Each structure stands twice: as structure tokens, then as C-alpha cells.
Amino acid sequence: MVKVDSFSVESWMDRYETKCKYNIAETCCASISIDELRELSEDKNKQVLQTSNALTYGAIRGSDALRSNLARLYSAKSTAAIQPENIISTPGAISANYLAAYALVGPGDHVICHYPTYQSLYDVPKHLGATVDLWHATFENNWLPSISDLEALIKPNTKLIVVNNPNNPTGVVLKRAFLQQIIDVASAHDITILSDEVYRPVFHSITPLDPGFPPSLLSMGYKKTVVTGSMSKAYALAGIRVGWVASQDPEIIEKIAEVRHFTTISVSQLDEQVAAYALDQSTVHRLLARNIQLAKTNVEMLEKWVAKHEDECEWVKPLAGTTAFVKFHREGKAVDSVDFCEQLLEKTGVLFVPGSECFGSEFRGFVRIGFVCQTQVLKEGLVEATKFLRKNLDDVKLAE
Template sequence: MPKSAPLEVIEWYEKHCPSAKYDLVASSVSAISLADLLDISESRKESEDNVGLNSIKLDEKEHSAGSVEFRRNLAALYSALSGGVSQDDIVITNGGSASHYTVFYSLLAPGDHLICQHPVDELLYKIPASQGVEVTLWETEPAKKWQLDIEELKRLIKDNTKMIVIQSPCDPTGAIVPRPTLEALVQVAEEKGILLLADETFRPLFHSILPSSEDFPPSTINMGYRKAVVIGAVSKAYSLAAIRAGWIASKDKAIIDACKQTRRYTSMSASKLDDAVAVEAVSDRCIHALLGRNIRLTQTNLELLQEFIDSHSWACSWVRPLAGTTALLKFHKMGKPVDDETFCSKLLEQASLLICPARKCFGESRKLRGYVRVAFGGSTPELKAALEAWSQFMEESYESVPTLAIQN
């Protein structure tokens, strides 16, 4: 079995976060408290009863797929615009990472081939690689707004291709897979009988595209392909980073049964405390106000980031994200990309500001030279302060940041 590769984003964060005053790495939307959740509820008394510690019985009696109420609430979200998703199509896990592991270990075996969109959350290609799966990265380009190329996908497919993996909204680019592209992707997967996994952890945080747009993507589970699998969690779009509650959804019973079997090896049941909070957050009582709050916050913060980029256009540029909480910024000097890791280290040392170097954290790729990944889902006052510190660094110290040699 191949050795697991380091998870660079997590290791970078664990190493440097304790010394940072400003954190622009953590990708969850600004966290809420239980009091905040109760305040936004449309029925506070009912919400208080559901999340009250005195009323939660700490037993292990749970359905093999996880909390019935949690699965019922999630099914209602998927079925709001397209019917057919039931609680039986969903398996609850102990967070997003547990969902990744469960899907890959349930559906793939050593020698299988997987095609993964890139750049994306590194778990999506490093977990399968660690279990002996052959991984091919389906590269996206900033010049094409980080969009997927279906013709390139067709060239990457092999006889042993078992799964195609996408992330929409995407971390780190903030790109989405538009509906027309998703339709074409489903057609390719269906023609070849290939599993399609969509990480939708940042859904439905669509801050810069309207549902009325022809590009607005439905959930992949609602695209009519039975071999589609989607992953979600409450940690990002729902402001519950400390709650370990995720899920896997598919209309294929064999897929769900396989995931249930793997889940038994990792955890017979989810935390009752985490489950109670997650159930309430995605209930009709709370979800509309919570998502409204988070979309407004990311829209406000995105404009602050746009102002920073406009003020420093002599040094940086970006493809403005459409969804999620992250973006890739490219920094350059005299036509050359900066050494992004040294840039991030200097920014931490001199401004106490933490961001991610893209080449180190998302793969040593030519297209990521000079790029840094920024998370903008935190509180607005904290982001303002961080950008002020960054601006001061740009004025006083950016000249000291080395560049990388131009590659032909």
C-alpha cells in the first residue's frame, strides 16, 4: 500500500496558525454560537427544545445510515427543486473528511483509475492515491477561469477509469461547474458507466451567481445519473466548523449500502451532540436565515478583497470567485511570478498574516507559480484589519520578495 502523502494545507496551517494574528487560511464562514443559532430560528422555543443539553439522550440507538431527522432534513434540501431524493439515499458521517474516506474506500480498489479536477481540496486525490488507486489530475487553467474542459476529460479516460471527481464550489479557486458543463460531464460518465463524485461541501454558498443564471448548477445528485455521489458537510457554508457532521448522498442503493458497510468500520454512530446542532441548522426553522447571513457576509467580504486587488493591481490579479469562501491571487514583479512560499513566510513574519502558498499546498504545478490561496469567509472586521496589514506590507516590504525564474 502506498504511503500517504502529507496534507500540505493542514500541515501549513497547524505549523503557522499559532503565530498568526490574522487568519486567512481557515475556509469556514465566520462561526456562530448556539445562542446565534437560536436567535435566527423562526421558532425559538422549538429550536431550544431540540438542541437543549438537558433533553439529548446520550445513547447509541441510531439507524445504520445515521440520524433519521438529519437525513430527512437533507433530503428536503436536495428535493426542493427536484424531487426524488429520500432519507434512504443519504448516509451520515463524522464530518467531511470521513465522507471522503468512506466513499473512496467503499467504491475503489488498488489498480482502479480515477480522474480528479485540479486544483481542488487535496483530500480528493491524496486519499485514493494512498490506497493504490491510479490518479490523473484533470487540470484547469486561470486563463479559462478555472473551468473544466470536457474534451480533455475524454482524452484522460482509460479502460480502468472507475471514478471522476469534481468539487463545486471549488476550494481553492471559488469556481463552479456550470450547468452546461455538468450536463456534458454527466453524459460522458453515463456513456462509460463511470462513477461521478461531486464534493459539494461549500454548496449552497453561491454569492456571485443567481439561481436564474443558465450557468447556475443544480446539485449533481439531481442530474438524473444514478451513479452520481455527492458529499456535503455543515462545517463550511453553515458556519459550524467545530461540528463533525457530514453526509454522502446517492440514488444508487448499491453505493449507499457499500458506504454503510464502510461506515461500520469507522464509527457505528455519529455524535449525538453534533447531530443535534446540525439537524437544527439545516431545519426549515434556521437554514434560510443562516444561509442568508452567510451569503451577505461573503458578498461584503468579497468586495473588500476586490478593493485590495484593485489597489495593488500593479502586483496582483485574480479570477474573481463565484461561490465558496476561497480565491487564488497571483502576485508578480517585473513580469515574473513571486516565490509564493517565501512571500507567505515573509507576510507571516512581518505582518502576522497567514495565507497559503498555492504551489506547496495544492501541487507543484507550473500554473500555480506565484499564486496564494486566500480565505475570505471570516468576520468582516477581522478581514478589514488583515487587508490593512497586508497593504502596509505591500508598501514597505513587497520589494524584498524574490521572484521565480520564467519557464518556457
């Protein structure tokens, strides 16, 4: 039997997210209803669901409408157009990442994974029998890993390099020139790159006019690239459980399609209809504008809060996505992030995620804050967190 470690961040959320008053741990842009989605659409006559359709398995690789809308979005402002047949829908990005790993690595293979990041990106390859090395980014280097470190990790059996851009939990982005360096390393050794892009395109603190603005890795010309995405984070529709995997390499797509037959067969027709409606040209621009503006408003509020409490915390301000990784300390010593988060929740109802438990024991004092919730929730939650820092920080254990 495969030994599976606890999925720490999901276990934490499962344990506490329904018991908190202020959920500032969630990583989705504040979720919306179908009614709200319909209000965002410029075409009020367009139906979200075709309720007369027979509920068969539907299109096995994903509906034409969904895959065409995704292909259009990936091809916009790119010289590398992607075709709908190069995209496969999945039940969320977590399934897309699993299928990519399942199709591409196995016993005897070696995987390199950008770190810190979402646990499944490095643990699933281990479950499949691969050995995994973590490509560390550090707070001291603004959460950017080193290309020389990446080169040093390469082995003759390295099959996959995994990156998460924008990054969870730090909110940092790997910029265009850096992505090109990763491609140069991978192409020199004929290694496939898997880029988890679920937080794309929530770029709240960097604009497309910035020369370093990162495109999707899918559009950068390296054929052995796989990207994954989701309706959950940037599109505020986690409840429909729709994700996708895309590649310009037909061989990779066929491998993923083959292993997918052993899992879900297809994605719910109803879920795909909602996703296609959200990604339609009549809806998607206003949906993204809503979410990006929410992120801009909230990150500014969080930035002021961190500055106000500079004696107790510090961060690298995120450029994109919905999360920030904030380090709390007392008299220069890192706090025990689990004790901090548990006491904060108990005394105020505010939910954060402890870095040392959910992202790695070395992240002492760090907590992940999911700040693209409803603005009022963030505002009220930060007021309560301020009270906690003033009254209770001295009672929090220090990290050992």
C-alpha cells in the same frame, strides 16, 4: 505500510492558524456559537439539544431529523426528490469523501480528479491502490477544465471521476451545461461521479436566475452520482464535525454503509442534534442568508483590494464558496508563494495559504485567501497586506 504524503494545506494551517493575528486563510464562513445559532432560529421554543436523551451510539446511519432535513434541502426546486435513506451522516465531509473512495475504488482502478482541489480528493484513491490522473484547470482558461481533456483521460479501468463544485481554492463553479457534459462522458463509460459540494450553497456572485446556475449533481438525473457535504463551510459550524454522503443509487449507499462500519460506527448524537437544528426550516434560511451576505460583502471588499493592487496581483474572481486564488508577482515575475506567505505572517500577522506548497508546485505565485471571515478581520488584514506589498514585496524571493 501505505506511503502517505504530507497533507500540505492542513499541515500549513496546523502550523500557523493559532499564531496569526488575521486569519484570512480559513475556509469556513465565519463560525458561530450555539447561542448565535439559537438567535437565528425563528422558533425560540425549539431546543438545540435534548439533554435527557441517553448517549447511546444513536442511529447508525444518521438521525431521522438530520437526514430528513438534508433530504428536504436536496429535493427543493428539483424534479429528482431524494429520500432520507439515501443519505448517510459522517464526521465531516473529509470522512464522507474518504468513505466514498474506500467503497468505490481499489487496486487496479483508475480515477480522474478535477484539479486544483483539496488534496485528499486525489491522494486517498492513491492510498487505496488506484492510479489517479489530474484533470487540470488553468488560470488562463478562468480555472475551467476542458471536456476534451476529460475524454482523453478516460481508460478502460476508469471507475471514478471526482469534481469539486464550487471549487477550493479558486471559487470557480462548474455551471449546469458543463456538469451535463461531465455526466454525458461518465454515462457513456458507466463511470461513477463523486462531487464534493462542501461550499454549496454559498453562491455570492451568481444567482439562481442565471441559466448556468449549477444545481447539486445529485439532482441531475445520473444515478451513478455521489455527493458529499458538510456543516463546516456554508453552515459555519465546523466544530460539530458533521458531514454527509448522498446518492440516488441504493447499491452505492449500501457499499458506503458497509465500509463505514469499519470507521466511526456513528456520528455523535450531540453533534447531529445541533446540525439538525441548524438545517431545520425555522433556522436554515436565516443561517444561509447570514453567510451568503457575509460572502457578498467580503468578496466586494476583496475585489476592490485586488483592483487597487493590479500591478502586484491578479485573479479570476470567484463566483461561489469562501476562497480565492490570487497570483502575486513582481515586475511580471511570480513570487515564491511560500516565502511571500511566511514573510507576510511574520511582519503583519496576516495568514494566507501558499498555492505552490499546498495545491501543487505549478501554482507559482498563487496564494489562497479565505475571505468569508468576519468582515472586520478581512478589512484589517487587507490593510496590513497593503502595507506589506508597499514595504516588503521587493524582499520576497521570486519563484524559480
